[in-house]
Amino acid sequence: MAGFLQEAQDLMPQLVNWRRDFHRHPELGFEEVRTAGIVARHLHDLGLEVTQGIGRTGVVAILEGSRPGPTVMLRFDMDALPIVEANQTDYISHNPGVMHACGHDGHTAIGLGVSTLLTRHRAELAGRVKFVFQPAEEGLGGALAMINDGALESPRPDVAFGLHLWNTLPVGRAIVQAGRLMAASDKFILRVRGRGGHGALPHETIDTVVVGAHLVIALQTIVSRNVDPAQTAVLTIGKFQAGQAYNIIAETAEMVGGFRSFKADVRQTMIERIEAVTRGVASTFGATGEVEWLSIAPPVVNDDKATAHIATVAEDILGAENVTGGGPLMVSEDMAEFLQRVPGCFFFIGSMNEERGLKYPHHNPHFDFDEKALPLGLAIMCEATAQKLR
Numbered sequence: 148m149a150g151f152l153q154e155a156q157d158l159m160p161q162l163v164n165w166r167r168d169f170h171r172h173p174e175l176g177f178e179e180v181r182t183a184g185i186v187a188r189h190l191h192d193l194g195l196e197v198t199q200g201i202g203r204t205g206v207v208a209i210l211e212g213s214r215p216g217p218t219v220m221l222r223f224d225m226d227a228l229p230i231v232e233a234n235q236t237d238y239i240s241h242n243p244g245v246m247h248a249c250g251h252d253g254h255t256a257i258g259l260g261v262s263t264l265l266t267r268h269r270a271e272l273a274g275r276v277k278f279v280f281q282p283a284e285e286g287l288g289g290a291l292a293m294i295n296d297g298a299l300e301s302p303r304p305d306v307a308f309g310l311h312l313w314n315t316l317p318v319g320r321a322i323v324q325a326g327r328l329m330a331a332s333d334k335f336i337l338r339v340r341g342r343g344g345h346g347a348l349p350h351e352t353i354d355t356v357v358v359g360a361h362l363v364i365a366l367q368t369i370v371s372r373n374v375d376p377a378q379t380a381v382l383t384i385g386k387f388q389a390g391q392a393y394n395i396i397a398e399t400a401e402m403v404g405g406f407r408s409f410k411a412d413v414r415q416t417m418i419e420r421i422e423a424v425t426r427g428v429a430s431t432f433g434a435t436g437e438v439e440w441l442s443i444a445p446p447v448v449n450d451d452k453a454t455a456h457i458a459t460v461a462e463d464i465l466g467a468e469n470v471t472g473g474g475p476l477m478v479s480e481d482m483a484e485f486l487q488r489v490p491g492c493f494f495f496i497g498s499m500n501e502e503r504g505l506k507y508p509h510h511n512p513h514f515d516f517d518e519k520a521l522p523l524g525l526a527i528m529c530e531a532t533a534q535k536l537r
């Protein structure tokens with residue numbers, strides 16, 4: 148068992164080089180051209196069969212073992228965020244306004260490390276490893292884009308693993324949780340249509356600002372009055388636009404919001420009630436209301452068997468006392484798209500180091516993590532894969 152951990156620790160200088168290079172050169176979702184190029188060249192140099200342009204900037208590679216066996220898929224995301232970095236390290240972003248503030252630079256470095264070590268052990272593997280380097284995880288649909296381009300076909304994976312560095316968890320620890328881990332995310336646009344007119348002649352109009360104001364309040368009763376209090380959901384209207392001037396009654400109003408949920412029946416209740424409340428409130432005032440839906444991600448649901456496997460491996464590498472359950476969390480991850488189709492496990496690797504000030508949350512302009520997490524995540528991924536392919 149110490150084998151992969153030792154090899155991963157030996158790879159530390161290379162891991163740090165990769166990670167800091169990606170950190171200096173962050174790229175937004177579907178624009179990961181430089182990153183994907185480095186990934187593809189590395190995988191090609193290892194002698195793997197590499198395909199680029201899966202889901203626009205995604206990269207898929209196959210490592211064939213020496214004997215027949217199952218296919219293990221390993222997923223790593225590569226995109227950065229539109230954030231101005233506020234750190235003062237010698238590896239800060241050289242791309243103004245773009246920053247690796249979620250740790251995907253670390254995930255990509257781990258992926259390069261995993262491919263290096265597993266290729267070294269190719270002769271011991273029965274089956275194959277499918278490396279999936281995904282673009283555009285941050286709400287842009289990169290996982291689905293890769294799936295639509297055939298990332299899960301020929302060969303179809305039997306199990307899928309993915310990880311996320313986690314900056315509220317101290318380095319050296321992991322959260323491995325069976326079942327529901329992260330919420331489903333749905334976005335909606337509400338359009339209210341009334342009749343515009345003069346601000347002093349409201350009786351000749353249908354005022355969509357008044358309708359919209361009632362609607363925002365009414366929508367907030369869905370979680371409190373329609374969802375089972377023992378279940379979980381959250382709804383937010385993040386944007387409300389209507390009107391042009393003080394003396395003009397607005398003909399239309401548009402609201403953009405979102406909700407998070409875990410269970411399919413709760414999600415269905417939310418969808419049905421948002422539709423009904425929108426139409427009902429609008430018609431009360433003589434207006435019409437319609438809803439446009441955008442599913443951002445399904446919930447991340449881990450397979451029991453795959454999770455038990457990861458937990459055992461993580462306990463051996465980190466110590467049993469450092470591996471716990473956790474969640475569920477109301478944030479979302481589009482690894483969910485893969486886990487809806489292939490049984491697997493998505494888990495969190497602690498990357499916080501309070502003493503060194505590496506404690507800022509994900510998506511914060513001060514985000515940075517303890518690179519000691521890199522070889523730990525790498526060792527768990529290698530060991531979990533090698534054990535599946537024995």
Ligand SMILES: [Zn+2]
Nearest residue numbers: 249285509510
């Ligand atoms: Zn993120």
Ligand SMILES: [Zn+2]
Nearest residue numbers: 249251284311
């Ligand atoms: Zn992330």
